[in-house]
Amino acid sequence: MVEEKKQLTLVLGVIGADVHAVGNRILEYAFTEAGFKVVNIGVMASQEEFINAAVETNADAILVSSLYGHGEIDCRGLREKAIEAGIGDIKMYVGGNLVVGKQDWDDVKQRFLKMGFDRAYPPGTMPQEAIDDILEDFGLKQKC
Amino acid sequence: MVEEKKQLTLVLGVIGADVHAVGNRILEYAFTEAGFKVVNIGVMASQEEFINAAVETNADAILVSSLYGHGEIDCRGLREKAIEAGIGDIKMYVGGNLVVGKQDWDDVKQRFLKMGFDRAYPPGTMPQEAIDDILEDFGLKQKC
């Protein structure tokens, strides 16, 4: 559980033309259960929608999902847009089936970290892993 | 069909401590149907049994099956025994699951050709292939 003093606000969404709604629903449930304030912008969210939602809600982090393989195209430039909007320091996480085809995960991860994401998750990651990472990144919990 | 003038005699058997009887039964049927005279010494046949049967029946070829992986040990020295028995020129064919584990077939084949076999067949060979080869080797039929 997040400590009492600060409830983190997360913007959650599925980027691009992606309509995978099941995982989005589960993530909303899991992050909410874990004590976060979740701003869920749902599926088919544009980069602008992520940035606007983060600015409007003064969010601590942006969580991007992409399940359909176009993640590489869709995510490019998101960090730059955040900088333009004056929230260049916001933590950004990305996860899912990020690329077309079976590719070496380390390569894929490096590509997304270079794009400006703080962490990237492969297919099959359980929500708890991201929850633990976020708590750790905000100094709220040691990872066991 | 084999031409009228000469019916080839084949000694057929499963070598070593191998008891696989199904393929042996099918080969007997297929070679007999194809017009050969088949001397089937059955399963668990020793090298001596192959040689003796070949000498006794004045056979044209020896057909060795091995399905259980010990073929490499069991077949070694068969050519030498044939030479000792005065039938050093007899054609020798071998086929089946000749070695333990999945190994490169070309390697396996070379090993058996070096042992003195004229041809070696991998798992899954249909009887017709061996029939055609034998007819070709004895100049009785062009392979199509």
Next chain:
Amino acid sequence: MQLANKKLDWDQFLQIRQEVINSWPTGQEADLADGVAYQAQLPAKLRFAEKLEQAKQEGITLAQPRAGVALVHEHIELLRYLVDEGGADLLPTTIDSYTRQNRYNEAQAGIEESRTVGRSMLNGFPAVNHGLAACRQVVEAMSVPVQVRHGTPDARLLAEITLAGGFTAYEGGGISYNIPYAKDVPLERSIRDWQYVDRLVGYYEEQGISINREPFGPLTGTLVPPSISHSVAIVEALLAAEQGVRSITVGYGQCGNLIQDVAAIRSLEELAEEYLNRFGYQDVVLTTVFHQWMGGFPQDESKAFGVISWGAATAALAKATKVIVKTPHEAMGVPTKEANAAGIRATKQVLNMLKDQTMPETKELAAEVELIKAETRSILDRLLEFGEGDVAVGAVRAFQAGIIDVPFAPSRYNAGKILPARDYRGAVRLLDFGNLPFSEEIKDVHREKIGQRGKLEGRDPSFQMVIDDIYAIGKGMLVGKPR
């Protein structure tokens, strides 16, 4: 113009058509007479509808993969590989997600980048951007029929180009390609746009060219109760038939429980026939498609083969006309062609082994068939009431009212109130009925069966049970167990 389930007036169709083909440059390439002439000279081996009808008569199940990449040459190579190395009986051309949203500019960028980096940056074949000639190049290079598979709410331009381009089957529908595939598209609009597609197919049919149409069965692919997907499939079959479509394949996505799955395919075929007859569409050739497991897959390829093979076995025992095949890379996203072919080979092995076997009638199977039929009739009959006898109007109003409700759908035009969960045998039941018009008798069956599971697991049915079920297959189970 009011929405109604009525055959589109031809002049009106032609008027809309001008807008459609002018919406992107390649649209101009599609000409009706030329399309019909091209289709007419295709050999019989490339005709989807014929191959399905023949399979139905022989009582066998055909295997069809999903596949599509950004560039034409690579796409042709991929499809050929799936026939030569996989033994696919039917081929797909899966369309990329940008095209599905009519974002042709982004698709174009994806094509260019794919050329530059030397690998497909798109998750499918952007048929609109490639245009007519490329479609014909694909179709002509094949030895088996090719279907367009996508997920496009407004698929009118795609249909014009691909049908004139020689594809002989077209997946989708005004509900099944909207509710699970879009967020903001009003049902009224997507149904209307799909009436256009069906009218186009009906036109080809009038010219003697039979094009197969397939409402998308699995919807969101996650814990969808059979009666929900059946209702959608039957509504779309009726809408298509009214526009003159004559070859219809209704579909269903595997839930995982053998009895429920076999019952679903049987009831689907019988119910669709029943409703088509009731509305006077007597001359439709109806076939069925069974989708292998559409939910989460195990990461491990051997385990994935287990899931794939079990789907194939169920399809064969249910005697579906075709089965849509998954791949051992499913958990990793878009598969390599090798993995795709491997999935087909495993599937065909099982289909062949089981082609002479059927699931015999049993008490449990009959009860499940009756339950699905009663549920589907409840939904459809209330939908028709809402539409004052018109199935198009009824569909829009039924979704508004939550009379039909698809679990986990992204669309805001879907009520999203029902909650499915598995019972102790792994069959998909309902935990929350939302506004579904089920009788208390039906509801009691669901409550009892989920209740039994709760008892066995020592917990009250809740959303956590649903989450556990969604993750279950990835963890090697069907029914999600408490952690």
Next chain:
Amino acid sequence: MQLANKKLDWDQFLQIRQEVINSWPTGQEADLADGVAYQAQLPAKLRFAEKLEQAKQEGITLAQPRAGVALVHEHIELLRYLVDEGGADLLPTTIDSYTRQNRYNEAQAGIEESRTVGRSMLNGFPAVNHGLAACRQVVEAMSVPVQVRHGTPDARLLAEITLAGGFTAYEGGGISYNIPYAKDVPLERSIRDWQYVDRLVGYYEEQGISINREPFGPLTGTLVPPSISHSVAIVEALLAAEQGVRSITVGYGQCGNLIQDVAAIRSLEELAEEYLNRFGYQDVVLTTVFHQWMGGFPQDESKAFGVISWGAATAALAKATKVIVKTPHEAMGVPTKEANAAGIRATKQVLNMLKDQTMPETKELAAEVELIKAETRSILDRLLEFGEGDVAVGAVRAFQAGIIDVPFAPSRYNAGKILPARDYRGAVRLLDFGNLPFSEEIKDVHREKIGQRGKLEGRDPSFQMVIDDIYAIGKGMLVGKPR
């Protein structure tokens, strides 16, 4: 001494035992008291009988591979891998073919050569040559129970060493490890030698150490009709029970037709219970084992996964207590450890998905159960007549007379007169009944079903049909079609 189904006198046992343990140097290492003491301190997780009994109570199916290599360290590594990476519930130690024929000198040569060339030159683990300490090393390194699996007509020395060595289950029997595994061994001798093994197991049982015994179900693994293998299994169960064995697993090899396979497992369990009760062996814990497809396999690994998964599905639906798992390398011979683990993972995925499902009762299933029971009773009752009530004597005479007859067996003590073939649904029937004591009513069922197939294929039933059936699975089919 006359052969009879009578518990071996202990003094006589000890007398034979001297010969047995003196037949090869490592035999001296086996000490009865020491063996019992060693077994007694093994943890519960290593006890085969207990794990089976628990699985039976829970109604789940356990997965067990086949595996064995020449050297101890490599064998341990292999078995551990199958648990860690495959998820095996039960382990085997498959014995090499030289040891099975008591050719310990040749086994020794195989061990030495394996050391030299750095790969296993033997198709299994030569437990006799390695001796007691090596066996204990294997057992102690495991986290699940280990069974000895072999094919040894005279398995007395192997049993002495492996049971004192801590193995808690032992496959085989006087018929099932002779007729399919030897050419020249008289049945009378192998039955007697297996009475010794069973008496040894019975001794351990008297000391409170339960050792599981498993007659080898599939026999020649090729088109064996259920009633043939059931008859052998039940005879061996009776022989074992008389010697004091209390944990017995009866087995059956998949024929491929779902209804026949489920009916076979059901009828096997019920018939075995029936005959054990009839002869007063009330305290036996009876479980079942289902062998995945034992015939020819497809070369292609994806297709092999299909065959494996279908076997797993049948085992789960039949609710067998355990399933013996094949590998995607099956067509290539002895598999790598990776391929072996992959087969287990695919199997366990399917077992888990189906663990809450069973095959419901149907008319066809009930009819098949009754047919198998009627056939098996015909054979067993005539066998008992021949033996004047003694099942051991009856077995020998029944094989002489062809009252039991195993298709494709190498043994000259088997009549080899019957000819099996598949019917049009893929179930194994008989084309030639040899001397099987079936009623005309039973024979008519077989004739009719094979006749139906002949009609469909437009050919008269013949040996060619049998050959086509043997090759069928390798070509992706169950029923062999005319070329």
